[in-house]
Amino acid sequence: MxxxxxxxxxxxxxxxxxxxxxxxxxxxxxxxxxxxxxxxxxxxxxxxxxxxxxxxxxxxxxxxxxxxxxxxxxxxxxxxxxxxxxxxxxxxxxxxxxxxxxxxxxxxxxxxxxxxxxxxxxxxxxxxxxxxxxxxxxxxxxxxxxxxxxxxxxxxxxxxxxxxxxxxxxxxxxxxxxxxxxxxxxxxxxxxxxxxxxxxxxxxxxxxxxxxxxxxxxxxxxxxxxxxxxxxxxxxxxxxxxxxxxxxxxxxxxxxxxxxxxxxxxxxxxxxxxxxxxxxxxxxxxxxxxxxxxxxxxxxxxxxxxxxxxxxxxxxxxxxxxxxxxxxxxxxxTDLPGITLASPAVPFGEVPERSAAQMPVAFSVRTCQPVTFRLTGVTGDGFAPGDPDVVTVEHDPVSEIVAALVPVAYEARGPVGMPQTGTATIAASIVDTDGYDAPGGPGAPLTVGTWAVELTATTVAGRAGQAPPVAPFRDAIPAGARPQPGTGPEPDARSLAGAAGPVPGGGRQHGPAGGQGSPxxxxxxxxxxxxxxxxxxxxxxxxxxxxxxxxxxxxxxxxxxxxxxxxxxxxxxxxxxxxxxxxxxxxxxxxxxxxTSGYDDGADPGTAPPVGPDPAEEPPGLA
CATH class of the missing domain: 1.10.1280.10 (Di-copper center containing domain from catechol oxidase)
Known part of the structure; x- marks a missing residue:
């Protein structure tokens, strides 16, 4: 793109x-x-x-x-x-x-x-x-x-x-x-x-x-x-x-x-x-x-x-x-990003008691500028924000769609065999460099979407003496479908979350980022x-x-x-x-x-007019 x-x-x-x-x-x-x-x-x-x-x-x-x-x-x-x-x-x-x-x-x-x-x-x-x-x-x-x-x-x-x-x-x-x-x-x-x-x-x-x-x-x-x-x-x-x-x-x-x-x-x-x-x-x-x-x-x-x-x-x-x-x-x-929630529900499945796991809420994103996803709230017994709770994805010239994977955690401490439900609320924002949309004017953050995602998990009995392992977030993603920053292909959001949705493509994702009628x-x-x-x-x-x-x-x-x-x-x-x-x-x-300084007819034709500073090979920020 x-x-x-x-x-x-x-x-x-x-x-x-x-x-x-x-x-x-x-x-x-x-x-x-x-x-x-x-x-x-x-x-x-x-x-x-x-x-x-x-x-x-x-x-x-x-x-x-x-x-x-x-x-x-x-x-x-x-x-x-x-x-x-x-x-x-x-x-x-x-x-x-x-x-x-x-x-x-x-x-x-x-x-x-x-x-x-x-x-x-x-x-x-x-x-x-x-x-x-x-x-x-x-x-x-x-x-x-x-x-x-x-x-x-x-x-x-x-x-x-x-x-x-x-x-x-x-x-x-x-x-x-x-x-x-x-x-x-x-x-x-x-x-x-x-x-x-x-x-x-x-x-x-x-x-x-x-x-x-x-x-x-x-x-x-x-x-x-x-x-x-x-x-x-x-x-x-x-x-x-x-x-x-x-x-x-x-x-x-x-x-x-x-x-x-x-x-x-x-x-x-x-x-x-x-x-x-x-x-x-x-x-x-x-x-x-x-x-x-x-x-x-x-x-x-x-x-x-x-x-x-x-x-x-x-x-x-x-x-x-x-x-x-x-x-x-x-x-x-400066186009607003197109964002589709690819996992309206996140099923953790069965989680052994006294252990913890992380699962991603997946979004497919079409964007020409950085988009920051923040986990703004989590409800339900045992559910909590994952690490990191702020994820930023950027435009990738190779892929039409990039994947945003926002982790949610579950600690299996509830009654064994009783399904637990909760909700994760996630907001996406950009920095409105023009100030045409954000109430705060140029450079202010602009929320471009908010989603509520259903969470489900069931605590099951673990083996006696089993230590309470913490499953790394990326281990919760099926093998062979783990995203590599800046490369493709990315994991299919449907395989990540078990729900129908657009397929995220390649892209870059990283952790916490700074604020972005008279005549x-x-x-x-x-x-x-x-x-x-x-x-x-x-x-x-x-x-x-x-x-x-x-x-x-x-x-x-x-x-x-x-x-x-x-x-x-x-x-x-x-x-x-x-x-x-x-x-x-x-x-x-x-x-x-x-x-007209420097532009008179007698000026050396090779003399450059006043010019502004040239940006570095990789200029900072977005305009």
């Missing part, structure tokens, strides 16, 4: 393998999409698998943005790219990490991705022909990371980002994320508790604050997603309406995937959607009925650009309804979306449609004839923030402050 990690949890080796996999997709992995091949050749490049993904996002347009398919489309997009990274690297455990921009917001943060050994730094400050050029890190040279699919009029072959390091104040805040997830919202208070609502497709429809705050998809896309694109990409040439004409690749949907940090950003966006899905009582995709929203956005619609199996090496999930369970496609270290306000607010998302004339006087969409406004299907420099690419992402007063306001790219 693979688990997507926070950037802060990556070892140096994991960073190196991820970077190399990206480079290999660009350098040597063959393209699978004929139209993408033609687009890359027209742009002067050599067709490759990575640019297939650039082309898919370049041509999908409104098929994946400004509508209900935003979440499902990008979830499957992430999944397919991750599988290609695994294939090209030969590493089945390689996953896309997530950049949590609500906490890791500057170079001093452990999860800062803009380091020379991961995503590289930001762009030259300019002004001049190399404004925005990234010159540090593994993606800073067109010799190995060439921009083959570009916007019309952009001949730059070098990856471009913000002119220096943007101020962290303009990244989405933890408070904005908490509101979207309904954390701390008063009972009955407004929050985006349903996935989407009318207007379903809102590229050219003015939205009120109330509409954005009532729809999680709109809130996720507008407030938590779009602004990070602008924060990374910047814009240094604006039209009279304040819309970007030139800037970094992440600012424009048509070219955003040229920047590999796209994937780290969208991994976090998908993670937040997954957290919302488990917190809301109405997680299902909306709308379901065909024809309610634009084609590709309804529950059973084939999604645009994701309906042609020959374009992908892996099984394709084509419809929004196919990707609602994110754990089928990619788990996160839009501001300057134009969301009313600006009508101008930004609808058709408008670009700098060349030609009409561009919506979110970088294809000419039909719904994206590109198989058979569309692309070209190397696309003419449906004038749309740019827009940054919005939720104020403490509950208003949605726009922030223009030229209002974002930047630190």
């Amino acid at each position: 693979t688990c997507r990690k926070n950037v802060s949890q990556l070892t140096r080796g994991e960073k190196a393998r991820l970077v190399q996999a990206f480079l290999d997709l660009k350098a040597s992995a063959p393209s699978r999409i004929p139209a993408a091949q033609a687009a890359v050749v027209a742009g002067g490049g050599t067709p490759n698998r990575y640019d297939d993904y650039v082309w898919l996002h370049n041509t999908v347009g409104l098929g994946a943005h400004r509508g209900p398919a935003f979440g499902p489309w990008h979830r499957e997009f992430l999944h397919q790219l991750e599988l290609d990274l695994q294939q090209v690297s030969g590493d089945a455990e390689l996953t896309i990490p997530y950049w949590d921009w609500t906490t890791d917001r500057d170079a001093a943060s452990p999860g800062w991705p803009f380091t020379t050994d991961l995503m590289g730094g930001f762009g030259n400050a300019g002004p001049g022909p190399t404004t925005g050029y990234v010159t540090t890190g593994p993606f800073g040279s067109p010799a190995s990371w060439r921009m083959n699919i570009r916007r019309r009029g952009d001949a730059d072959l070098t990856l471009k980002r913000s002119r220096g390091v943007p101020t962290p104040a303009q990244l989405p805040s933890r408070e904005e994320a908490l509101f979207g997830l309904g954390v701390g919202v008063p009972a009955g208070g407004p929050w985006p508790g349903v996935y989407d609502g009318p207007p379903w497709n809102d590229a050219s429809t003015p939205l009120t604050d109330a509409q954005v705050l009532a729809s999680f998809r709109k809130y996720l896309e507008r407030i938590l997603h779009d602004g990070v694109h602008v924060w990374i990409g910047d814009a240094w040439e604006l039209d009279p309406q304040g819309r970007p004409r030139d800037g970094g690749h992440m600012t424009f949907p048509a070219t955003a995937v040229n920047d590999p940090v796209f994937w780290l950003h969208h991994c976090n966006v998908d993670r937040l959607w997954a957290i919302w899905q488990r917190r809301t009582t109405t997680p299902e995709h909306r709308p379901q009925a065909a024809g309610t929203a634009d084609p590709g956005h309804n529950g059973d619609d084939p999604m645009v650009n994701l309906a042609t199996p020959s374009w992908f090496a892996a099984v394709l999930h084509r419809r929004p309804n196919d990707v609602q369970d994110h754990q089928r496609l990619g788990r996160y270290r 839009v306000g501001g300057r134009g607010g969301l009313d600006a979306v009508a101008a930004a998302g609808g058709g408008h004339h670009d700098a060349h006087g030609e009409e561009a449609r919506g979110m970088g969409g294809a000419d039909d406004g719904h994206g590109t299907h198989e058979g569309h004839e692309p070209h190397g420099v696309h003419d449906h690419d004038a749309m740019a992402f827009t940054m919005f923030h939720l104020t403490p007063a509950g208003e949605v306001v726009e922030v223009r790219p030229d209002e974002i402050e930047r630190d």
